[in-house]
Amino acid sequence: MRRLASSFVSGGCNLDPRGKFLWWVLPLALVVAGTLAAAGCSATGQQAGDSGANVLKIGAALSASGSLAHEGDVMKKGYELWKDTVNEKGGLNVGGKKYKVDMVYYDDKSDATTAGKLVEKLITEDKVDFIFGPFGSGISAAASAISEKYKKIFIATIANADTVYSRGFKYLFGILPPTTSGFGLNIDYLATLTPKPTKLAIIYPDDLFPASAAEAAKKKGEQMGFQFVFFQKYPKGTTDLSSIMTQVKAANPDALLNSGYMEDEVMMVKAAKELKFNVKYISSLGMPVFAFMKALGKDSDYLFDAQWWMPQSGWKGPFFGSSQDYNALYKKKYNEDATYYSAAASAGGLVLQTAIGKADSLDVEKVRAELAKTDMETFFGQIKYDETGFNRTGKGVIIQMKDGKINIVYPQNLATTKAVYPIPDWDKR
Amino acid sequence: MLQQLVNALLLGGIYALVGVGFSLIYGVMNIINLAHGALIMLAAYTTFWVFQLYGVDPFASIVISMALFFVIGFILQKYIVNRVVGQNVLMTMVLTYGFELIAVNFALYFWHADYRAVNPTYAGTGLEIGDVVVPYIKLGILTVAIVLTSLLYLFMTRTKIGNAIQATSLNKDAAQLVGIDIQYIYSFTYGLSAALAAAAGTLIAIVYTVTPSMEGGFLGKAFVIAILGGLGNSLGAIVGGVVLALAETFGVVVFGAAYQQIVGYVIFLLVLIVRPCGLVGRRFFSEL
Structure with missing residues (x-):
């Protein structure tokens, strides 16, 4: 990257009409290159603490820019809270081994086509085990079409238009109850x-x-x-x-x-x-x-x-406790009250974690079978799937x-x- | 119906301000300034913060943001944009779009994607004439838009530097021959355009929500308005702004809400086909 930037400056492409040496471009190019390199590192997420630990890798293409950037940001807080809570409790037990959770995020720019491409990248390049969904039915519908192709489980935490689930997908599961x-x-x-x-x-x-x-x-x-x-x-x-x-x-x-x-x-x-x-x-x-x-x-x-959810909703479940407990945990970490955006995101993690626990395996088919059988009370309310993977039980x-x-x-x-x-x-x- | 006409005229004021700076740069420098929306967005944030932290009334802060953005625009042109003046059109687009991306991500990084709004105490109050409501804020915006574009017109026609800007846009080589420092004129024009974008951003902050992603919509509008009015024509921007606002408003009345934007774009296309110099534009002789 640095070589590229500086060769661009010193090479034949002279943009200065007066032909003066662009003394300030070099430091600027270095700064830009440095920033890009740093951004590149952060995009791939942090590696799990100790190198010997097993890692469960989950990918999410969320909106960090564009019209849904705010929503994407709040959902990320929900995913992060779930991840941190799991890791603080020592990770997930799968087949007698401990797994730490690692999240990989990309910015889908609030655009469905970009989200689809990024999900493909998450699956083929980053080799994630599971996919968590972005904000909104439109983007989730496009992104889950890609994960379905690769037979990866996609938890669409905030997508509840009927059309998302009526396509007969096998590896797609929702969280948010229907719009109605x-x-x-x-x-x-x-x-x-x-x-x-x-x-x-x-x-x-x-x-x-x-x-x-x-x-x-x-x-x-x-x-x-x-x-x-x-x-x-x-x-x-x-x-x-x-x-x-x-x-x-x-x-x-x-x-x-x-x-x-x-x-x-x-x-x-x-x-x-x-x-x-x-x-x-x-x-x-x-x-x-x-x-x-x-x-x-x-x-x-x-x-x-x-x-769909409020801290006062009064629901209770495993792991996070009651909706108030969840809110307290969220407030401690982010110094603000939780909303359904982050609660749904965390609930997605909770449902996946429960299914993995029951399957005692990371095998997609085994986890899928357990997910389909999900019928549990959680801090987010009742979660139970119909045959399309839609959670129709909750109420707002x-x-x-x-x-x-x-x-x-x-x-x-x-x-x-x-x-x-x-x-x-x-x-x- | 009368209310809709009032809505359209008031909206036209905002649109005129959005378009005029964009049009100016194209007219003088032949640059499609894709950074225009980003400048509007940054100015909207300036207004928001000045209001939030120091309680400065948004209408008063127009002066602050215009002065600030004149300086920013001047420097931006002198050290960065100037390098692509006269290069091919793609190069100018790449550079200004690059600036736009940097500005948007800067805003995202420092201020997050939160929606913010400026709510002065008089927000939402208005003059009632029979059934028609004229919100004070939008009336103020229309006034500011008319005053600023008129001032710009007077500046361009009555002052030495304004004449120099026009001369430069007509024929840059001839302008240089008669002793005009065209580098300075370019920087000055860009500063002027940035100041006008700042005025638009400031006023937009009062009526709409401020987010890093607001820039895209207004850049698109600036394009349409400037083309409708005739690129490079400052009074044309008022015509373009009002025509677009009328089209959007009566698109809703006649065809329904879903057609709000289509009608505006159809008129835009028709103008491009029938009168490519804009509704009130005329062909510059430098282009012949």
């Missing part, structure tokens, strides 16, 4: 509220996961007798929602739902406030709530959101934000406070 159990929970909740909302609006960015959530919620809502006065998708990555929100305002719904990502929700709330659009109920799906509240400040008050919660705090408002048995409904008008706050 999260976004659709809004519909169940709306039916219990008084005054009962009747007219609903759903907008969503045109992407696999938001679309699958929105369509499932619409179907469920129509069955339960709600009327949809506005139901439209908009291009993913749009930078302005005011024109769409003006149309929504004109449709005059009682409740507004958006199944998009954080940028979408922030734009939607800002546009609603600007347009003085008052609606009785606004809900998003699976926000990274703490970052979300920080970004919106006071304006995040009274917003609802569907989450509806939360409401207020003063930087998160309150569970539905289902009733987990509710921590009574919701403020209808949410106050913008000028009455």
